[in-house]
Amino acid sequence: xxxxxxxxxxxxxxxxxxxxxxxxxxxxxxxxxxxxxxxxxxxxxxxxxxxxxxxxxxxxxxxxxxxxxxxxxxxxxxxxxxxxxxxxxxxxxxxxxxxxxxxxxxxxxxxxxxxxxxxxxxxxxxxxxxxxxxxxxxxxxxxxxxxxxxxxxxxxxxxxxxxxxxxxxxxxxxxxxxxxxxxxxxxxxxxxxxxxxxxxxxxxxxxxxxxxxxxxxxxxxxxxxxxxxxxxxxxxxxxxxxxxxxxxxxxxxxxxxxxxxxxxxxxxxxxxxxxxxxxxxxxxxxxxxxxxxxxxxxxxxxxxxxxxxxxxxxxxxxxxxxxxxxxxxxxxxxxxxxxxxxxxxxxxxxxxxxx
Amino acid sequence: xxxxxxxxxxxxxxxxxxxxxxxxxxxxxxxxxxxxxxxxxxxxxxxxxxxxxxxxxxxxxxxxxxxxxxxxxxxxxxxxxxxxxxxxxxxxxxxxxxxxxxxxxxxxxxxxxxxxxxxxxxxxxxxxxxxxxxxxxxxxxxxxxxxxxxxxxxxxxxxxxxxxxxxxxxxxxxxxxxxxxxxxxxxxxxxxxxxxxxxxxxxxxxxxxxxxxxxxxxxxxxxxxxxxxxxxxxxxxxxxxxxxxxxxxxxxxxxxxxxxxxxxxxxxxxxxxxxxxxxxxxxxxxxxxxxxxxxxxxxxxxxxxxxxxxxxxxxxxxxxxxxxxxxxxxxxxxxxxxxxxxxxxxxx
Numbered sequence: 001x002x003x004x005x006x007x008x009x010x011x012x013x014x015x016x017x018x019x020x021x022x023x024x025x026x027x028x029x030x031x032x033x034x035x036x037x038x039x040x041x042x043x044x045x046x047x048x049x050x051x052x053x054x055x056x057x058x059x060x061x062x063x064x065x066x067x068x069x070x071x072x073x074x075x076x077x078x079x080x081x082x083x084x085x086x087x088x089x090x091x092x093x094x095x096x097x098x099x100x101x102x103x104x105x106x107x108x109x110x111x112x113x114x115x116x117x118x119x120x121x122x123x124x125x126x127x128x129x130x131x132x133x134x135x136x137x138x139x140x141x142x143x144x145x146x147x148x149x150x151x152x153x154x155x156x157x158x159x160x161x162x163x164x165x166x167x168x169x170x171x172x173x174x175x176x177x178x179x180x181x182x183x184x185x186x187x188x189x190x191x192x193x194x195x196x197x198x199x200x201x202x203x204x205x206x207x208x209x210x211x212x213x214x215x216x217x218x219x220x221x222x223x224x225x226x227x228x229x230x231x232x233x234x235x236x237x238x239x240x241x242x243x244x245x246x247x248x249x250x251x252x253x254x255x256x257x258x259x260x261x262x263x264x265x266x267x268x269x270x271x272x273x274x275x276x277x278x279x280x281x282x283x284x285x286x287x288x289x290x291x292x293x294x295x296x297x298x299x300x301x302x303x304x305x306x307x308x309x310x311x312x313x314x315x316x317x318x319x320x321x322x323x324x325x326x327x328x329x330x331x332x333x334x335x336x337x338x339x340x341x342x343x344x345x346x347x348x349x350x351x352x353x354x355x
Numbered sequence: 356x357x358x359x360x361x362x363x364x365x366x367x368x369x370x371x372x373x374x375x376x377x378x379x380x381x382x383x384x385x386x387x388x389x390x391x392x393x394x395x396x397x398x399x400x401x402x403x404x405x406x407x408x409x410x411x412x413x414x415x416x417x418x419x420x421x422x423x424x425x426x427x428x429x430x431x432x433x434x435x436x437x438x439x440x441x442x443x444x445x446x447x448x449x450x451x452x453x454x455x456x457x458x459x460x461x462x463x464x465x466x467x468x469x470x471x472x473x474x475x476x477x478x479x480x481x482x483x484x485x486x487x488x489x490x491x492x493x494x495x496x497x498x499x500x501x502x503x504x505x506x507x508x509x510x511x512x513x514x515x516x517x518x519x520x521x522x523x524x525x526x527x528x529x530x531x532x533x534x535x536x537x538x539x540x541x542x543x544x545x546x547x548x549x550x551x552x553x554x555x556x557x558x559x560x561x562x563x564x565x566x567x568x569x570x571x572x573x574x575x576x577x578x579x580x581x582x583x584x585x586x587x588x589x590x591x592x593x594x595x596x597x598x599x600x601x602x603x604x605x606x607x608x609x610x611x612x613x614x615x616x617x618x619x620x621x622x623x624x625x626x627x628x629x630x631x632x633x634x635x636x637x638x639x640x641x642x643x644x645x646x647x648x649x650x651x652x653x654x655x656x657x658x659x660x661x662x663x664x665x666x667x668x669x670x671x672x673x674x675x676x677x678x679x680x681x682x683x684x685x686x687x688x689x690x691x692x693x694x695x696x697x698x699x700x701x702x703x
Contacts, residue, residue, distance in 0.1 A: 062546035173417035180410030206428035288526035
C-alpha cells in the first residue's frame with residue numbers, strides 16, 4: 001500500500017478526460033469525509049467533554065459543549081456555599097447575588113457582601129454566573145469508590161498474560177507447522193483454520209462447563225487461557241515463517257544449535273513484524289473482551305474493566321458523571337496505542353483480514 | 356524482543372531514549388533468560404523425539420488449549436443439546452433425545468412467534484434475520500463508499516483512514532455507553548433535534564427507533580474494518596487498466612462499472628461473508644445498550660442463548676446448547692457458501 005501505487009491508481013472517479021479541476025464527485029467525496037469525521041469522532045469527543053462536567057451541568061438541557069460550572073460563594077450565616085446569579089433588577093441594573101432558596105417561581109437572593117437583606121426576584125430575572133472548570137472529581141472519586149483500581153489491575157493482568165501466552169504458543173505452533181515435516185501436520189493446520197469461523201457464542205455452554213470442571217470459574221485464568229490458542233495468530237505466524245529460508249536453520253544446525261534455539265534465536269527475531277501485529281491485536285481483543293469475562297466472572301473482585309463498567313452502568317440509578325469518566329479511562333489506553341501504532345494496525349488488518 | 360540485530364547501534368539521545376534502550380535491553384535479557392531456562396527442559400524432549408517428531412512438541416501447547424477449549428466443547432455441545440436438567444456436569448444430566456429441539460420448534464406456525472411455546476427464541480431468530488439483512492446491506496454500502504473515497508486523490512489519506520477505523524478499537528461496552536449518553540432523553544441529539552424545530556424522541560424507548568439505532572451503531576462501530584479490507588482490494592487493481600480505459604474514452608461511471616466492480620468482487624464477497632457471520636452473532640454491544648429492549652425488540656439469538664443458559668435463575672443448558680447448535684449450523688452454511696463463492700469466483 002505504498003504512496004506510489006496510491007498516486008498511480010488515483011480516484012476511480014477522477015481518472016478520466018485529463019485533469020478537469022473539480023468534478024461534482026470530488027465535492028461529494030469531501031463532504032463524505034467531513035461527515036465521516038464528525039460522525040466517527042464526534043460522539044467520543046462529546047463523551048470526553050461531558051466527562052468533565054459536574055453532576056448539575058450534566059442534567060442541563062440543552063447541554064453545553066464545554067464543561068461550565070456555576071460559581072458559588074461562601075456567605076456568612078450559611079454553611080453551604082450558595083450559587084451565584086446575575087440578577088436583572090426592576091430598574092434594569094444587573095447585580096451579582098447569591099441564591100438562598102427557591103420557592104416556586106420566586107428566588108430569594110442575598111448580596112454576598114451584605115447577607116442580611118433578602119431580595120425576592122422572579123426566577124426568570126436571574127442568570128447563573130458560570131466559569132469553565134473541569135470536574136476532575138469525576139475521575140478521582142471512583143478510584144476509591146467502586147474497585148476501579150481492582151478492575152484495572154484485572155484487565156491489565158488478563159491483557160498482558162494472555163498476550164504473552166498467545167505469542168508464545170502461537171509462534172511455537174506456527175514454527176512447527178512451517179518448518180517441520182511430521183505426520184498429521186496438514187490435518188492439524190486444517191483443523192485450526194476450520195475453526196476460524198467458530199465464534200465463542202456457539203460453544204458458550206460447553207466451554208463454561210469445562211471452565212467449571214477445571215475450577216477456573218471466577219478465576220482470571222479462566223478468561224486468559226481459553227482464547228490463547230487463536231487460529232488467526234497461528235495462521236498469520238505460519239504464513240510469515242514460511243518465508244524464512246530453511247537454509248538459515250540448517251546452517252545453525254550444523255553449528256550444533258538445538259531445535260529450541262533455532263526457534264527462539266533465529267525464527268522469532270525474524271518473525272518480529274508478524275509477532276508485532278499479533279501482539280497489537282491480542283492486546284486489543286483482550287482489553288475489549290466482554291462476553292467471555294461476563295460469563296466466567298461473577299464476583300466483583302475479579303471483574304475486568306469492561307464487566308465492571310457494564311455492571312456499574314447497569315445500576316438502577318445510573319451515575320452518569322462517574323460512568324462517563326470511567327468510559328473515558330477505559331477507552332484511553334486503546335486510543336493511545338492506536339495513535340502511536342496506527343499505521344501498523346491498519347496495514348496489518350488490510351493484509352491479514354483479521355479482527 | 357531485541358536480541359541479535361542492530362538496535363544497539365543507535366546512539367541513545369536524551370533521557371527518554373536512554374531509558375527505553377535500558378528497558379529494551381532488560382526485556383531482551385529477561386526473554387533470553389526465560390528461553391534459556393526452557394531449553395534445559397526441552398533438550399531431553401528433543402533427544403527423545405528426534406527430528407521427525409519434534410514438530411509435535413512445538414505444536415502441542417497450542418493444540419492442547421485448542422482441544423480443551425474449542426474442539427472438545429464443540430463435540431460436547433451436541434451431547435448437551437440432547438440432555439436436560441439444571442446440573443452442569445454431563446454425567447448428572449438426563450438424556451432426553453431431541454426433546455430440546457422439539458421444544459424450540461413447538462409452534463403452530465413458525466412464522467408467528469406468539470404461537471410458539473418458546474416464543475422468545477423465535478423472536479430472537481426473526482429479530483436477528485431482520486438485523487442481518489439491513490445491517491449487512493448498510494455495512495457493505497457504507498464501507499464501499501468510504502473505501503472508494505479513501506482510494507481517491509485526497510489529502511491526508513492516512514488521517515482519514517484512521518478516522519473511520521477508530522471506533523473499531525472501542526469495546527462493545529464503551530460503544531454502548533457512548534451512544535447511550537448521546538441518545539438519552541436529555542442528550543445532545545435531542546437538543547439538536549429541538550434546536551432544528553423537531554420534537555423530543557425517546558430513541559431507546561421507542562421500538563422502531565431502538566431497532567434503527569442498534570443497526571446504525573453497529574455499522575458505526577465496525578465499518579472501518581470492512582473499509583480497510585475493501586481499500587486493500589481497490590489498491591490491488593492495476594492502474595494500467597484505468598489508463599487503458601482512459602485512452603478508449605471511458606467515463607467515470609463506466610470505468611467504475613466495468614473495471615472497478617468486477618475486479619473488486621472477490622473482496623466484496625469476503626466482506627459480505629465476514630460481515631454476515633459477525634452480524635448473525637450480534638449481541639454484546641446491543642446487550643450493553645438496550646438489554647434487548649424495549650420489550651424484546653432488540654433481543655437477538657445469542658442473547659437468547661445467554662439468557663437461557665446463564666442469566667436466568669434456573670439455567671437451561673440443554674436448551675441453550677440446542678439453540679447454539681442451530682446457530683452453529685447456520686454459520687457453517689454461511690462459511691461453506693463463502694468457500695463455494697470464492698472457488699467459483701476463482702475459476703470463473
